[in-house]
Amino acid sequence: MARIGVFVCHCGENISATVDCGKVAETIGKLKHVVLSTEYKYMCSDPGQTLIKEAIKEHNLTGVVVSACSPRMHEPTFRKACAEGGLNPYLCEMANLREHCSWVHEKNELTTEKAIDIVRTQVEKVKLNSALQPIKVPVTKTAMVIGGGIAGIQAALDIANTGHKVVMIERSPSIGGHMSQLSETFPTLDCSQCILTPRMVEVAQHPNITLYTYAEVESVEGFIGNFTVKVRKKAKSLDEKLCTGCGLCTTKCPQKKIPNEFEQGMGMRPAIYIPFPQAVPNRPVIDREHCTYYIKGKCKICEIVCPTKAIRFDQPDEIIELQIGAIVAATGFDIKHADFFPEYGYGRYKDIIDGLQFERLASASGPTSGVIKRPSDGQIPKNIVFIACAGSRDPAKGIAYCSKICCMYTAKHAMLYKHKVHEGKAHVFYMDIRSGGKNYDEFVRRAIEEDHVNYIRGRVSTIYERNGKLIVKGVDTLLSSMPVEIEADMVVLATAGVANSGAEELAQKLHISYDSHKFFAEAHPKLKPVETNTAGIFLAGACQNPKDIPDSVSQASGSAVKVAALFSQNELTREPLVAVVNRMGPPLHSTCVGCFLCQAVCPYQAIEREDIKTRDGKVLKSLAKINEGLCQGCGTCVALCRSKSIDLHGYSNNQVYAEVVALLNEY
């Protein structure tokens, strides 16, 4: 015989201000099988919980209904209290009198009546609850970091240093990301390569890190602690064990005029190439799209010159399958290029470049060895214009957000220019200067005050060419929108930071959310900034939104801690609120007919096929089976199954039916 206890909470005045809690408790107390119905000001407080624990013992309760706030708020609290009182926690239900009633209605009789109805449904439900045991799933203590920029590098090193294995997947031939392209970095102006390269080498040499470059994630299945990831290792056309990285092949390749991605198209590279001198791994790959052999079927010069015979023209892509416990997405960002801007000539003018191109011009290892030469004729620009917010904060261009890094790197660029071209003039058009950050505003002030960069507050409406000069037309809004015209030798656009190519596809493979700009979405903007809404998958760096290096690195360390916390457990416990396919004795075995339509509908790939066999292996019946580890208890399959062969623990058809019937019946 069911013995139900009902505890009505006032939630201070949150509930009792509009609901007559006394009347609710009294009315419910008269229902069949309810042996105790009482009210209290704060059920979640210590005395409140003690009330429940003692009532369970005193009244020998078989079920508890706490009529209070949303189960999202306090279900774990009350289930735990019940467990401590000696009742299986899944015999405790919550009736939501706050969000579903007191907060949304005014004080009157109907509100109290509705509260009574809500409690009644839960009383009927809890009578049918069964004691459930939590599900235990093992944790695979290997992390995967996707993307080898500074964020991925930091996350990988931090996780590896806690003693856990890490697999890093980088789609380009080398790790390093955008930071490897930068010349010097704000706010300290230290050389980017100098601080990055040691970290890259550490990744390659770390005993706990396995690095796959030129590789991409093919598919992700499974769930927190137990992901199965397929990785496509694109063919490098090289036996990496034999190659010594001497680079002879790259000097002999007849293809020499392929735009160099690392130099942002401002230099050329051969078809077999090492992306940059400090690349990790320092081994070449053959770009099959441009290699003479793959295009024409003849050449193989690299194969002939290679002293260790490491070239493999027939190497196929390789798919490897990895068991992974947690994933850090660190795939970074990209920027818009000059061709995005009609008002600046759609990229027609060679001397209008973007920020990354400027980084390469300013870099000692760049195409001009660090001398600022303009692309059209190699002259050193005497008059240079930087335009901040190119594309950013411009809803008309579809990018309403602030790219966050541009104000700072523009100040850096102007400063670097002034340091290199002392007699030159640098102008910056800006909307606002956003330099929040440690030593950031000081840095911008230095550019203005010490390096005499001319800051003009206003937008540039158009740029066109006249007699070999770029005519930059804008306004100075601090001088009552006075028109400004500058004859520039070169223009640098601080273009908007955007999501990296392939971000959307990857998010879909990972089943994580992304925003309308295809940046990956955090689980909570304030309290869960490194988690995604898929358990076990975390974020690091600019894949979430444009960020500078300090922010990327901090977030990477944050996600590493989350991974380490997960790996500190040998087993995860999961709520047993999962679906089950019914089973019974022979000859039926189950009412499932094995149509497997549910398999297609399950959003978590939790439904498998099970064959019931005789002892000698003859298949008597094939039916659906739900993997408890994967099932998220969404109930989609329950709704789909025509023969009602699937039921959901904790929300069984019987329970839900009883709730509905309770509402239809008089009491």
Added chain:
Amino acid sequence: MNNLISRAKELLESKTVNVVIGYEAGPTGLARPAFITDSAKADKLIYDERCVQNLAVYLTKAEVKNFGKMAIVARLPVMRSIMMLISEQQVIGDNLIILGISEDNSLLDIASISVMQGYIDKCDLGNPSKDREILAELNKMTPEEKFSWWQNQFSKCIKCYACRQACPMCYCIRCTVEVNQPQWIPVQANAHGNTEWHILRAMHLAGRCISCGECGRACPVGIPCHLLTMQLADQVWNYFHVHAGTSDKMNSVLSTYEPNDKESFII
């Protein structure tokens, strides 16, 4: 017909199949299903306008499955039913030989499931024209008129479940109406419960009905319940451009999702 008989004999004599499922003339002259296991009896097989039953319904019955390899006389609706049953993993295509019958009642040469698919693809897959006309009339009614028209029809239902038994896609070993934990559909025939039953059956066949009309034909009190599932078949075509029973791969519209699916039906 002679072609059909000689082909059936050949299959049975060579032991390619253990049974041929077809039609024979009953004592009153109506056609009825025949299960021929002995080639000497193959002469009983008939094929003409009288042969309307959808024989695919037998393919999922345990007694029939026990025959192992079988041949089945199949017009378009039967072929489409077979496709559905293969896609829902109820029938193994390799165990079946299709004795296809064309629109003009001649024997088709259907060597494999993919040949059958090719044949189906060339056919008109919409609802039969007489049903289309009735549906057009019904669709002219206001929702209230339509509801009361159907209420009137359902009031005749005696819950014999002949519609279900006749439908090849109603192969569940335990139908929802037999589930009593909870009792979704009342056992007795009453206005409310009858409506619930017909809505439930129609929904279970949405995107799966291949428009054979067998359910309506089977109904002893003349409820045109096939119009419900046919109307849904029409809508599935309009929304998703899928005809049921055209592929042996799972293509059930109600359990698959494509990013470009129309969502105009969500209000």
